[in-house]
Amino acid sequence: MRIIGLMSGTSHDAIDAAACDLWAEGDDLVLRPRGMISVPYAPSLRARLIAALPPRETTMQEVCRLDADIGRAFAEVAVQARSELCDGAADLVVSHGQTMFHDVRDGAVHGTLQLGQPAWIAEATGSTVVADLRSRDVAAGGQGAPLVSLVDALWLAGRDAAVVNLGGIANATLLRPGADPVAFDTGPANALIDAAVAEATGGERRYDEDGRLAAGGTVDDALLAMLLAEPYYALPAPKTTGKELFHADYLADRLSGRVRPRLEDLVATLTALTARTVADAVRGRELVVVSGGGTRNPALMGMLRAQLPGASVATSDDLGLPSAAKEALAFAVLGALTVHGLPGTLPSCTGARRASVLGAILPGQTTPPRILEAAPARLRVLPSA
Incomplete structure (x- = not known):
């Protein structure tokens, strides 16, 4: 097919x-x-x-x-x-x-x-x-995300691994032999970084190209600690989020009343936020496989690897699945399952009452x-x- x-x-x-x-x-x-x-x-x-x-x-x-x-x-x-x-x-x-x-x-x-x-x-x-x-997973009581978790579980079946996608929002699928997979959105990947860059440049730049801004900045530890206090991060899985929460106004509200960092320091701090929240979600897995636009940000990937010294951090390209296309x-794959009348969800990942044909x-x-x-x-x- x-x-x-x-x-x-x-x-x-x-x-x-x-x-x-x-x-x-x-x-x-x-x-x-x-x-x-x-x-x-x-x-x-x-x-x-x-x-x-x-x-x-x-x-x-x-x-x-x-x-x-x-x-x-x-x-x-x-x-x-x-x-x-x-x-x-x-x-x-x-x-x-x-x-x-x-x-x-x-x-x-x-x-x-x-x-x-x-x-x-x-x-x-x-x-x-x-x-x-x-929609069908949502109707069955699920989060409707991350739907790619079934594909991750089929792809790395039997591995002690985490599969992470770094898009606007980051999601992770956690796999362990003999256990049901777990999946959830960890929080922002590029969403807040992009919002900061776009706001500071009047929309002329939409993202931190090659992680250069983050690489030229210093993490503001106090700001990072305040951002890490976001209640979403402490919620149990399954859970999902999006730009309904993590958007430009969210960032502006968190910066209100503070001395605004220079752009490089703000982007470095937001990049550290992504690395920390993703690492906290996947810590303890032997293998962490990353895909999505965030893999093209060396500063983000470097911070993530530094947060996970005991894990092998690879991109999906390294395992044969093109990162940008994953x-x-x-x-x-999910659509192929649908036309065959086969379920495309894992209830342990989305929290649905049952697996659904999507x-x-x-x-x-x-x-x-x-x-x-x-x-x-x-x-x-x-x-x-």
């Missing part, structure tokens, strides 16, 4: 499309990556998207228009990926969409909203599309081939095609 996975993460800067071939060999699900493209949002669309995010207010008219416009943007990227990565044909497209709101109240998730109307993707590609992957490929299916012009008769026991990743 040839699949395209589509997503845009909590940094909402681009639409990622990762393609793969997927097939079964015994109890193994075998994945061969076919490459990835990342297409930045048009500046006007990204500006509208940001303007609609909490804590700002928006209108139903704008939500409707964003749903259609993001859907068309995803469809264009899917068509490009089909041409460039899939020899012009894909059996299945799996779209995570763009998360706009994750409704967390008193530790429970009451709803989740991803925009990017999948009908545009189905119409543009002719492929079967799986979308809206989080989440899109994980959603491709998402909604929009039929294409052809039916995806059937490759699975039962849930796989492992995910095996081969070198890229």
